[in-house]
Amino acid sequence: MQTTSITTPDTKLATGFSRRSVLGSAAAVGGAALGIGALTAGATPARAAGQRTMVNQPFEAHEIVRIGLIGLGNRGFGMARGWADIPGAQVVAVCDIRADRATRVADDLVARGKTRPKEYGGKRDSFKQMLNREELDLVYIATPWEFHYDQARTSMLAGAHVAVELPIATELNELWDLVNTSEMTRKHLLLAENCSYGRNELAMLKMAHEGVFGDITHGAGGYLHDLRALLFNDGYYTDDWRRLWHTRSTASFYPMHGLAPIAAAMDVNRGDRAVTLAATATAPRGLADYRERFVPRDHRSWKEEYINGDRISCEITTSGGRTISAEHNVSQPRPYSRINSIEGSRGLFEDYVGGDSTGARVYAEPLHSGDTWRGFKALRQEFDHWLWKELEDDASGSGHGGMDYILQWRLIQTMRAGLVPDIDVYDSAMWCSPVPLSVESLAKNGKPVEIPDFTRGNWRKPRVGLDSRQTEMPPVP
Numbered sequence: 001m002q003t004t005s006i007t008t009p010d011t012k013l014a015t016g017f018s019r020r021s022v023l024g025s026a027a028a029v030g031g032a033a034l035g036i037g038a039l040t041a042g043a044t045p046a047r048a049a050g051q052r053t054m055v056n057q058p059f060e061a062h063e064i065v066r067i068g069l070i071g072l073g074n075r076g077f078g079m080a081r082g083w084a085d086i087p088g089a090q091v092v093a094v095c096d097i098r099a100d101r102a103t104r105v106a107d108d109l110v111a112r113g114k115t116r117p118k119e120y121g122g123k124r125d126s127f128k129q130m131l132n133r134e135e136l137d138l139v140y141i142a143t144p145w146e147f148h149y150d151q152a153r154t155s156m157l158a159g160a161h162v163a164v165e166l167p168i169a170t171e172l173n174e175l176w177d178l179v180n181t182s183e184m185t186r187k188h189l190l191l192a193e194n195c196s197y198g199r200n201e202l203a204m205l206k207m208a209h210e211g212v213f214g215d216i217t218h219g220a221g222g223y224l225h226d227l228r229a230l231l232f233n234d235g236y237y238t239d240d241w242r243r244l245w246h247t248r249s250t251a252s253f254y255p256m257h258g259l260a261p262i263a264a265a266m267d268v269n270r271g272d273r274a275v276t277l278a279a280t281a282t283a284p285r286g287l288a289d290y291r292e293r294f295v296p297r298d299h300r301s302w303k304e305e306y307i308n309g310d311r312i313s314c315e316i317t318t319s320g321g322r323t324i325s326a327e328h329n330v331s332q333p334r335p336y337s338r339i340n341s342i343e344g345s346r347g348l349f350e351d352y353v354g355g356d357s358t359g360a361r362v363y364a365e366p367l368h369s370g371d372t373w374r375g376f377k378a379l380r381q382e383f384d385h386w387l388w389k390e391l392e393d394d395a396s397g398s399g400h401g402g403m404d405y406i407l408q409w410r411l412i413q414t415m416r417a418g419l420v421p422d423i424d425v426y427d428s429a430m431w432c433s434p435v436p437l438s439v440e441s442l443a444k445n446g447k448p449v450e451i452p453d454f455t456r457g458n459w460r461k462p463r464v465g466l467d468s469r470q471t472e473m474p475p476v477p
């Protein structure tokens with residue numbers, strides 16, 4: 001399936017994406033566009049004229065949401081069906097640098113009874129042609145990480161709201177540039193963080209907000225997923241893009257799946273603020289060991305050197321005296337876990353006990369006593385989020401236990417009804433900031449570095465986010 005080579009360092013340099021920038025240099029691509037220049041962790045760039053906050057900014061109401069998709073590999077193909085199935089959403093255009101993948105998705109949607117979307121592809125910047133020609137309300141981006149920033153920024157400048165797969169960008173000035181572009185264009189950009197809509201995560205959020213755990217003091221989350229077989233599978237990640245990141249940088253590439261729900265439960269950017277991050281990295285052992293045992297000697301991966309630590313741990317502090325541990329490890333054998341645990345003055349919750357999320361346990365006063373863990377089932381039922389009560393049947397069978405569908409339904413609902421999105425550009429930037437900040441902290445031998453206040457002071461105001469009030473999906477015209 002590997003027809004076009006796009007991930008060699010040389011072609012990347014041609015797009016403005018350089019190896020040095022991945023290593024945490026502040027001199028990456030887009031900052032110059034809005035005059036950001038080189039940034040260190042704590043610096044806050046001034047707002048340009050005409051730029052104002054997107055905090056509490058509702059979407060304009062859309063009768064129908066016209067969606068364009070960029071990147072139609074593993075993730076994009078699966079999500080295309082979900083987008084097309086949401087009431088009042090239409091996938092009107094699809095784009096992949098590999099044109100055959102655009103055709104595959106278009107064929108699939110037609111086979112499922114949908115109108116055929118326009119196909120774009122063949123070139124690295126075919127997405128620009130799509131953005132120029134199509135009237136799009138929403139662009140969804142599921143390309144390799146190195147393309148997210150440019151594609152997201154260009155989409156907002158073309159007049160569309162944007163949902164981006166993890167991470168929205170990998171450099172600090174790119175994160176700032178996305179914040180600034182969103183504020184300037186009045187277009188929302190959000191991380192398509194499906195795990196924020198996990199059933200346990202949303203129940204945990206509601207319990208945190210209703211005081212079940214008392215004053216929250218600590219949480220832990222992350223992405224612990226044995227990806228070794230997929231990373232070395234020739235047919236999976238296009239042109240090896242994900243494995244190659246492990247040759248370029250020592251960084252926490254992808255902790256957001258576990259970090260985002262914990263940050264939401266702590267009201268980060270909505271009453272509290274993440275202020276410092278300190279990172280540690282273990283030696284890189286897992287990928288080389290796997291290759292040694294399972295990959296033939298003539299495989300191209302034998303030319304690679306893996307430099308990313310197997311486990312990158314980030315300790316985050318908040319202005320409210322809380323701490324968050326955010327972990328990343330995809331290089332060692334282990335059962336899957338996003339950790340997902342939280343504790344406070346009256347109790348605690350732990351997910352992924354016994355290997356998966358069905359083993360979640362809780363202990364909270366005055367309900368529980370005697371040093372004995374209780375199962376989470378009854379409390380989950382009591383604190384079940386309205387989205388799950390409403391959409392359980394529709395979501396069943398969709399990706400990642402249904403949370404992909406819930407994310408998609410809720411985003412389309414907020415767009416159609418003209419509501420404030422649950423996740424905004426500030427949440428997205430904060431959740432993705434461990435990517436560059438872990439590099440910066442590691443370069444300083446693990447010293448804490450400042451996490452920027454992407455809200456520029458608006459974090460103090462408590463406001464609604466994922467713990468939303470129940471509202472209806474507008475009827476389809």
Ligand SMILES: NC(=O)c1ccc[n+]([C@@H]2O[C@H](COP(=O)([O-])OP(=O)(O)OC[C@H]3O[C@@H](n4cnc5c(N)ncnc54)[C@H](O)[C@@H]3O)[C@@H](O)[C@H]2O)c1
Pocket residue numbers: 006070071072073074075076095096097098101123124125126127141142143144145147165166167192193194236237238239241400
């Ligand atoms: N939220 C989740 O649960 C979840 C799950 C899997 C993947 N992801 C994310 O989705 C993204 C894609 O991952 P994947 O596993 O689908 O990778 P993939 O390699 O299967 O797909 C990437 C696709 O992007 C295309 N592409 C590359 N450059 C392009 C360009 N300039 N224009 C248009 N298309 C381009 C490739 O041809 C390929 O089809 C990643 O960011 C990944 O982290 C998220």
